[in-house]
Structures are given as structure tokens and as C-alpha cells.
Amino acid sequence: xxxxxTLDHGSGGKASHDLIEEIFLSSFSNKTLNALEDSxxxxxxxxxxxxxxxxxxxxxIFFPGGNIGDLAINGTINDLAMxxxxxxxxxxxxxxxxxxxxxxxxxIVASMQEAAMTANVQIVAGDTKVVPxxxxxxxxxxxxxxxxxxxxxxxxxxxxxxxDKIILSGTMADxxxxxxxxxxxxxxxGDFCSDTAPLHQLVAAMIADSPGQIHVLRDPTRxxxxxxxxxxxxxxxxxxxxxxxxxxIRADVQGACELLGMDPLHLANEGKLLAFVAPEVAEQTIxxxxxxxxxxxxxxxxxVKADHPGEVLLETVVGSHRRINMLHGQPLxxxx
Amino acid sequence: xxxxxTLDHGSGGKASHDLIEEIFLSSFSNKTLNALEDSxxxxxxxxxxxxxxxxxxxxxIFFPGGNIGDLAINGTINDLAMxxxxxxxxxxxxxxxxxxxxxxxxxIVASMQEAAMTANVQIVAGDTKVVPxxxxxxxxxxxxxxxxxxxxxxxxxxxxxxxDKIILSGTMADxxxxxxxxxxxxxxxGDFCSDTAPLHQLVAAMIADSPGQIHVLRDPTRxxxxxxxxxxxxxxxxxxxxxxxxxxIRADVQGACELLGMDPLHLANEGKLLAFVAPEVAEQTIxxxxxxxxxxxxxxxxxVKADHPGEVLLETVVGSHRRINMLHGQPLxxxx
Numbered sequence: 001x002x003x004x005x006t007l008d009h010g011s012g013g014k015a016s017h018d019l020i021e022e023i024f025l026s027s028f029s030n031k032t033l034n035a036l037e038d039s040x041x042x043x044x045x046x047x048x049x050x051x052x053x054x055x056x057x058x059x060x061i062f063f064p065g066g067n068i069g070d071l072a073i074n075g076t077i078n079d080l081a082m083x084x085x086x087x088x089x090x091x092x093x094x095x096x097x098x099x100x101x102x103x104x105x106x107x108i109v110a111s112m113q114e115a116a117m118t119a120n121v122q123i124v125a126g127d128t129k130v131v132p133x134x135x136x137x138x139x140x141x142x143x144x145x146x147x148x149x150x151x152x153x154x155x156x157x158x159x160x161x162x163x164d165k166i167i168l169s170g171t172m173a174d175x176x177x178x179x180x181x182x183x184x185x186x187x188x189x190g191d192f193c194s195d196t197a198p199l200h201q202l203v204a205a206m207i208a209d210s211p212g213q214i215h216v217l218r219d220p221t222r223x224x225x226x227x228x229x230x231x232x233x234x235x236x237x238x239x240x241x242x243x244x245x246x247x248x249i250r251a252d253v254q255g256a257c258e259l260l261g262m263d264p265l266h267l268a269n270e271g272k273l274l275a276f277v278a279p280e281v282a283e284q285t286i287x288x289x290x291x292x293x294x295x296x297x298x299x300x301x302x303x304v305k306a307d308h309p310g311e312v313l314l315e316t317v318v319g320s321h322r323r324i325n326m327l328h329g330q331p332l333x334x335x336x
Numbered sequence: 337x338x339x340x341x342t343l344d345h346g347s348g349g350k351a352s353h354d355l356i357e358e359i360f361l362s363s364f365s366n367k368t369l370n371a372l373e374d375s376x377x378x379x380x381x382x383x384x385x386x387x388x389x390x391x392x393x394x395x396x397i398f399f400p401g402g403n404i405g406d407l408a409i410n411g412t413i414n415d416l417a418m419x420x421x422x423x424x425x426x427x428x429x430x431x432x433x434x435x436x437x438x439x440x441x442x443x444i445v446a447s448m449q450e451a452a453m454t455a456n457v458q459i460v461a462g463d464t465k466v467v468p469x470x471x472x473x474x475x476x477x478x479x480x481x482x483x484x485x486x487x488x489x490x491x492x493x494x495x496x497x498x499x500d501k502i503i504l505s506g507t508m509a510d511x512x513x514x515x516x517x518x519x520x521x522x523x524x525x526g527d528f529c530s531d532t533a534p535l536h537q538l539v540a541a542m543i544a545d546s547p548g549q550i551h552v553l554r555d556p557t558r559x560x561x562x563x564x565x566x567x568x569x570x571x572x573x574x575x576x577x578x579x580x581x582x583x584x585i586r587a588d589v590q591g592a593c594e595l596l597g598m599d600p601l602h603l604a605n606e607g608k609l610l611a612f613v614a615p616e617v618a619e620q621t622i623x624x625x626x627x628x629x630x631x632x633x634x635x636x637x638x639x640v641k642a643d644h645p646g647e648v649l650l651e652t653v654v655g656s657h658r659r660i661n662m663l664h665g666q667p668l669x670x671x672x
Contacts, residue, residue, distance in 0.1 A: 004437060005432045005441065010466025019464065023445055024462055030460065033461065033462065039461065040425070042482075044385065046381060047383050051460060051482065053427035053428070053463050089376070092389070093389045095391050098343050102339050102340060109364070113363045123366070124366065124369050125375065125376040125389050125480075126364070128356065129476075130342070130345050131346070131669070142478040144461075146385075148381070334468075
């Protein structure tokens with residue numbers, strides 16, 4: 001590891017994982033943290049709680065489809081939902097740069113409240129710090145959430161089983177390509193829009209229909225679908241086979257990725273989930289997702305294999321296979 | 337209110353309160369948040385949980401007595417303790433500036449783990465973001481904590497009662513004066529050291545000895561003892577009388593404050609608590625605090641009065657009375 005923090009360390013890819021392993025886990029090590037799930041699961045009295053934190057530093061703070069505020073609320077709701085939790089309470093801590101327009105802050109706060117109300121969660125705790133101009137970039141927001149996990153719900157990244165079907169709940173790379181085009185002022189034709197959205201209703205419906213058959217849930221944010229699946233192949237010690245023709249992606253996003261030489265499998269999503277489900281419930285799960293907001297483009301994109309444990313293989317359009325890796329380097333700093 | 341965020345908004349004083357009222361509470365309004373306690377209290381199933389968040393942006397990140405890491409852990413432990421909670425779990429979210437020395441990060445992380453172990457809390461969830469050089473200042477840390485509150489414990493800022501004695505658990509202004517001297521490179525003679533420390537043991541001992549008689553607890557961080565007491569006078573709708581001669585303060589800190597023209601009542605503390613306790617248990621509470629680490633200089637500094645509700649009066653050394661106000665303006669940005 002280098003002796004200085006680099007942007008790669010924030011990519012969500014290989015360098016982030018190395019930093020977490022070498023610096024954080026080596027010091028903070030405990031069973032709950034080491035699981036490296038989207039939420040920690042803790043038992044308090046008779047209650048099983050999911051607990052998750054994320055700081056948001058996205059640039060720009062306003063973008064088509066949302067802003068840093070609803071992104072922060074939805075992101076924490078989703079991290080709770082990925083453990084099968086019902087989101088209940090969220091804390092909001094803001095770091096504001098001197099000079100931030102109060103009108104921008106009001107817009108962001110209103111979006112946060114709307115996102116919280118949509119998901120029926122309460123913002124119950126807060127903190128505000130201000131730093132001098134040039135010591136932050138407009139606004140950074142931390143959201144930390146608590147939810148409850150019902151008895152019998154066991155959804156985690158080690159729970160993938162050979163034969164599971166892999167579902168992606170909608171089109172990929174929308175958030176990543178939107179932020180990239182906004183930030184760089186790229187005039188690529190396309191109607192790009194962040195997919196920021198809460199996913200807890202999708203999760204609740206899937207679990208209600210097929211309790212015990214939903215094995216793994218994860219939202220592919222930083223590092224994209226490829227990085228998330230690589231993590232899951234490792235944590236479940238299984239092989240993953242994806243079918244390129246099955247991957248849902250908007251034509252304009254696909255085109256923009258080709259133009260920019262970026263792999264949409266590595267671009268961030270903020271309103272999509274990956275699910276590993278028992279094969280016998282895969283089709284009915286897709287049917288359920290199709291009826292819900294944010295699930296209309298859900299598709300089975302691959303399956304879990306015994307071969308090549310720890311690897312993700314993509315069966316390409318022409319029938320060849322190539323290995324998919326975790327994101328290396330940092331094509332897009334400050335994506336969320 | 338101005339149309340831009342200013343450093344005053346982060347002072348913990350009057351401008352911070354106005355920002356919270358006008359922007360955050362007007363949008364996020366709910367009973368739990370509106371209480372504006374150090375921790376929110378939420379009921380989940382049969383459990384009463386305290387939940388609190390704080391971001392730390394202190395400059396410099398290393399200072400005599402601690403660093404931003406143990407400050408962040410102790411600060412969140414203390415916010416939980418001020419509701420009478422037993423701290424259990426903490427999340428840690430870091431925003432790192434590109435270029436931060438990995439060795440500094442390791443030192444900070446080690447301090448955090450040590451502080452967590454000292455207080456018997458687990459760091460169970462985390463997040464790391466990296467922003468380009470010049471878009472943050474080395475490192476910002478958010479810590480969010482969960483603790484449990486036993487049945488019958490009702491400690492909050494509205495619970496101050498006429499006749500209560502007011503206890504300060506040790507010398508004031510140590511953290512504030514230390515950060516100020518470090519940051520400005522002031523060569524004032526004195527052996528200044530931050531008081532960053534966990535206060536949950538003091539609280540547990542006080543509650544165990546006098547259940548129901550400990551009415552209010554609050555740690556006077558940003559804005560100092562004066563601002564915190566002003567908040568409490570308002571929330572409890574009582575008058576507060578302080579005795580200047582009773583205020584514990586180190587001689588060198590007092591001297592530095594005089595030299596700099598600063599009121600130690602407005603300077604931050606990071607290992608002290610204010611308690612409003614029933615008069616019949618005040619002396620025994622002091623005796624308990626004196627036997628514990630971080631409580632050896634505890635003193636009764638005043639009492640709660642029916643006169644002048646909402647006001648804090650200081651009986652000076654010469655016997656006159658002057659009104660103490662919330663901090664206005666921002667003598668010390670980025671104190672925590």
C-alpha cells in the first residue's frame with residue numbers, strides 16, 4: 001500500500017477493500033464488523049437490529065433525478081433493506097462549507113424529509129458542523145440508520161448457494177453515467193437520470209412471498225454490479241455466471257459507456273438491488289418485482305455455480321466467456 | 337438569517353440554534369428530534385434505545401491529550417451517557433482527503449479502538465469516502481452510537497427542578513484552550529491538555545446511587561458551560577444561579593483566557609458533564625464523582641431557581657450578578 005491516501009481508496013473497488021482490510025479491520029476487528037455486510041446485525045435484548053452508516057460526498061450535489069439529500073436517505077434505507085430489515089430511524093449529520101447558499105441547503109433538507117416520509121422512516125437525530133471555505137466542498141452528509149430484522153430472516157453475503165438465480169432489479173449504471181456526464185459537462189446524447197430510490201418495498205415483497213428463499217441481497221453502488229458480485233462470489237465461495245444478453249441497460253447508457261470506454265458493470269447504481277434466490281422462486285420473484293415501483297425492469301441475469309469459486313464469469317453476446325473483476329482504479333471519484 | 341452559511345452557524349451558539357430551528361426542525365419536525373437532546377430516545381419493541389450522531393472536523397487533528405479519533409469515540413459515548421444510556425455500538429464513517437498520510441490514519445484508528453475498548457463499546461459498522469486534495473481537510477469522522485436506557489431512567493433537558501443543585505464534573509475550558517493554542521501556535525505558558533474522556537462510568541455511578549434524583553445531564557462541548565446552561569434554563573423553564581468562586585478551572589487555563597480575552601464559560605469541554613440533581617443527593621453525588629476517574633474535580637457550581645426563568649445569572653467574585661448568555665459569534669471554529 002502507498003503511504004498516502006489516494007482517490008483509488010474511495011472507489012469501492014480493490015484499493016478500498018485493501019484499505020478496509022489492512023487499516024480498519026486489523027484494528028476494529030470484531031465478528032459483526034468483519035462480516036462486511038451493508039448493515040451490521042446486532043442483538044439488543046429481544047430485538048435484532050440492523051445498523052448502517054454512510055457518508056455522502058457526491059459531486060455535483062444536484063443532478064438529474066435527485067440531489068445529495070435524497071441520495072443519502074435512500075442509500076441508508078437500502079443498506080438496511082439489504083439485510084432484510086424494516087428501516088425505522090435515521091440520523092443526519094452535515095458538514096457544511098462556509099459560503100454554502102442557504103437556499104441550496106433548504107432544497108436538500110426538503111428532499112431528505114420527502115425521501116424519509118416516502119419510506120416511512122423518521123429522522124430523529126442530527127448534527128451540523130461548519131468548516132471554513134476551501135476545507136470541504138459545499139456539503140457532506142452522513143446518514144446512519146436503524147431497522148428491525150424479523151425472526152428467521154437470514155440474508156447475508158455468505159448465504160449464496162449453488163443453483164441460485166441472480167436477479168438485478170432494473171437497468172444498470174444509470175447513476176454513474178448521470179454523475180459523470182453532469183460533472184464533466186459531457187454533451188453525450190441521452191436522457192440520463194440517477195436511479196436513486198428506496199428499495200425496502202421490493203425487499204419486503206420478496207421476503208413475504210418467499211421467506212427463506214431469498215439468500216443474498218446487495219445494492220451495487222460504488223464499484224457497480226461487477227464489484228458487488230465479485231465480493232459475493234468471494235464471501236459465499238461460489239462461482240457466478242452472468243449472461244451479457246440478460247443484463248438490463250438503457251440503450252443511451254450503453255451507448256454513452258461505449259463512447260467513454262467505460263464498462264457499465266463497474267458504474268454505480270443507487271436504486272437497484274442484486275438478489276440471489278432459490279431457483280424455484282426466481283420467476284415468481286421477477287413477477288412480483290415487475291409489479292412494484294423501481295422493479296419494472298427486473299431480470300434474471302445469471303446463476304450461482306459450483307465451478308470457479310470466487311470468480312465471476314460473463315458469457316458474452318457471442319458466447320465466449322470472460323472473467324469480470326472488481327473495479328481497479330477510480331474512474332469516478334465522489335459518485336455518492 | 338443571512339443567505340449563506342457562515343462559521344457562526346457551526347459555533348454551537350446562537351447562530352447554530354437559529355439554523356437548526358429554521359432549516360432542520362421546520363422540515364424534519366417530529367417529537368423525538370424536536371426534543372433536541374444529546375441523544376434521541378426511541379422505543380423499539382421492548383427496548384428503549386438512545387441514538388446519537390456527531391461529525392468531527394477538529395483542527396488540528398492531533399493535539400495534547402488526544403486526536404480526532406478518540407475525541408469522536410468519546411464524544412458519542414458521552415452523548416449516549418447524557419440520556420442515562422449504556423453505550424453499546426458505534427458506527428464510524430470517515431471522509432479522507434487525498435494525500436492524508438496512512439501513518440496518521442493508522443494512529444487515529446488505533447486511538448479509536450482503544451477508546452472503544454476502554455468504554456466497552458463495539459465499532460460494528462463503517463464507511464470510507466475519499467475526496468480530492470483541497471476538498472476536505474485531512475480527515476472528518478462521523479460517529480453514531482446506540483445504547484440502552486433502563487426502565488425508569490428519565491434524564492432530559494426539560495427535567496430541571498427548582499432547588500436542584502448544579503454539578504460540573506471537573507475543570508472547564510481545557511479542550512477549548514488547548515485547541516486554540518495549538519492551532520494558533522500561541523506560546524502562552526501553561527500545560528494545556530484536552531480533557532477528552534468517556535463519561536459513562538460517572539453517569540452509571542450517579543444513577544446507581546440516586547435513581548430518579550439525577551434530573552438533567554448534558555456535556556458542555558461547543559459553546560461551553562454557558563451555552564449549555566442557557567439551553568437548559570430555556571428547556572426546563574427555570575432560572576439558574578452560578579457562583580463564580582465555585583467554578584472549577586485550572587489556574588493556567590484561567591490565565592490564558594484572561595490574556596486572550598475569552599470567557600472560559602464559552603470554551604469547549606470534551607470530558608465534563610453538567611448535572612442537575614436533587615439537593616438531598618448533591619453532596620453524596622460529589623463524593624461518588626471524586627472517587628472516579630474524570631470526576632476528581634467535581635464541584636457544585638450553582639442551583640436551579642424559580643426566579644428569572646430562562647436566564648442564567650452569575651454571582652461574581654465580588655458578589656454582583658451578571659447575566660450569562662449563549663455564545664454569540666464564533667471564537668473557535670472547528671473545536672470538535
